Amino acid sequence: MSDFTFNNEQSCEDDSDPSSLLMDSALSKILSEISQVTETQVIDITEILGRVLAQDIIAEINVPAAANSAMDGYAILSGDIPGDERNELKIIGTSWAGKPYTAEVHCGQCVRIMTGGVLPHETDTVVMQENVQLKGDSIIIDARAVKGDNVRPIGEDFCKGDTIIQANTRLSAAHIGVIASLGIRTVEVFRKLKVAYFLTGDELRSIGEVLKPGQIYDSNSYTLAGMLTNPAIDVHKLGIIPDDKQTTRDALENAAATADIVITTGGVSVGEADYVRDALEALGKVSLWKVAMKPGRPLAFGKVVNAAFFGLPGNPVSAMVTFYQFVLPAINKAMGIKDTTTLSFKVVSLSFLKKRPGRVEYQRGILSRDNSGELVVSNTGGQGSGILSSMANANCFIILPLESDGVSPGETVEVQPFYGLM
Numbered sequence: 001m002s003d004f005t006f007n008n009e010q011s012c013e014d015d016s017d018p019s020s021l022l023m024d025s026a027l028s029k030i031l032s033e034i035s036q037v038t039e040t041q042v043i044d045i046t047e048i049l050g051r052v053l054a055q056d057i058i059a060e061i062n063v064p065a066a067a068n069s070a071m072d073g074y075a076i077l078s079g080d081i082p083g084d085e086r087n088e089l090k091i092i093g094t095s096w097a098g099k100p101y102t103a104e105v106h107c108g109q110c111v112r113i114m115t116g117g118v119l120p121h122e123t124d125t126v127v128m129q130e131n132v133q134l135k136g137d138s139i140i141i142d143a144r145a146v147k148g149d150n151v152r153p154i155g156e157d158f159c160k161g162d163t164i165i166q167a168n169t170r171l172s173a174a175h176i177g178v179i180a181s182l183g184i185r186t187v188e189v190f191r192k193l194k195v196a197y198f199l200t201g202d203e204l205r206s207i208g209e210v211l212k213p214g215q216i217y218d219s220n221s222y223t224l225a226g227m228l229t230n231p232a233i234d235v236h237k238l239g240i241i242p243d244d245k246q247t248t249r250d251a252l253e254n255a256a257a258t259a260d261i262v263i264t265t266g267g268v269s270v271g272e273a274d275y276v277r278d279a280l281e282a283l284g285k286v287s288l289w290k291v292a293m294k295p296g297r298p299l300a301f302g303k304v305v306n307a308a309f310f311g312l313p314g315n316p317v318s319a320m321v322t323f324y325q326f327v328l329p330a331i332n333k334a335m336g337i338k339d340t341t342t343l344s345f346k347v348v349s350l351s352f353l354k355k356r357p358g359r360v361e362y363q364r365g366i367l368s369r370d371n372s373g374e375l376v377v378s379n380t381g382g383q384g385s386g387i388l389s390s391m392a393n394a395n396c397f398i399i400l401p402l403e404s405d406g407v408s409p410g411e412t413v414e415v416q417p418f419y420g421l422m
């Protein structure tokens, strides 16, 4: 069952094609059909980096638990801050981080305090040691001090009962630190997403094999493995499948039996040896799309048994572009992440960017700063869908809208940094 009929007359070099699906509709259709993993597991804090939180993290203590000093200095009572004179205060003890000063402090007294040291009873202000004058066992302070200076109040980071991290968040190093500061050892996360992939093409050989005429090394295996490297994904690589009807069907059936998401590259265009479409039609629900994008117009999406299926184009750049634009948001949704939007913004292009209207183009760009410190972008040169070095040399996509007929240097373009992509 195809959502959009494939027009065999249409070559990928034509730009305007009324039967092509727009990027936004393709993505929202995909996301609406992706279901989220629901099973969870409780794991140790040392294992949670990059995993997706399945519970809210709620503070059971105040952090910090007591007001403490942000500086090395002297804890004083704010009532002792002089008007425009100076005041002498007697040092009666020391509050170290981890070793508080517990006796009372009265007017005219102060306590030496180290960063992280708990503020002694009644004191509410810390004067930096650089701003006092030592005189025997006293200090002299002036009118510069302000009540509350250099004090980290109780609960400054978070208060007991606060929701600190919401469920459906991907856990970063900072999140782990927050969880540790709350004294929490185990956390409930969604189980890992199971992603299986295979490559189609008679011409493909693995590294180590000798190439005969017409054969090429399979690189999509490696770019896919790289893009799928993620603590929240279990990757199952199924290897290279020849262009054969039955083998392609068997491979797809096998992959779909255990995976949440199955990805293939190649075999989705209108060529004689493109069997992925056929396998999908035999085994599941197919949407074979032409998406109004470049590179990457042919794209198959569907469902096989319980697995979502992505048939990416074989061209190495097309495979990467379609992965980032469609598969990555789908993976993020499936693993439980709430916000699947990617960061993009506008900068000035230094390059002339050639384009014909009719498709959204994902040119490969290099984002840098010009002499005045402004962010600017240039493209990586040749933009053919087989030129993988254009991806390797890039640090962003330059997204040129459907109707654009090219860009002159000095014009503004939308860029999507590879930041956050692998």
Ligand code: AMP
Pocket: 199, 200, 201, 203, 204, 216, 217, 218, 219, 220, 221, 265, 266, 267, 268, 269, 271, 313, 314, 315, 316
């Ligand atoms: P296809 O989508 O199968 O028509 O393939 C389009 C182009 O991508 C052809 O030039 C293929 O040789 C090439 N290609 C397909 N799969 C791979 C792969 N795994 N690694 C590198 N190139 C590939």
Ligand code: MG
Pocket: 200, 201, 202, 266, 267, 273, 314
């Ligand atoms: Mg092929």
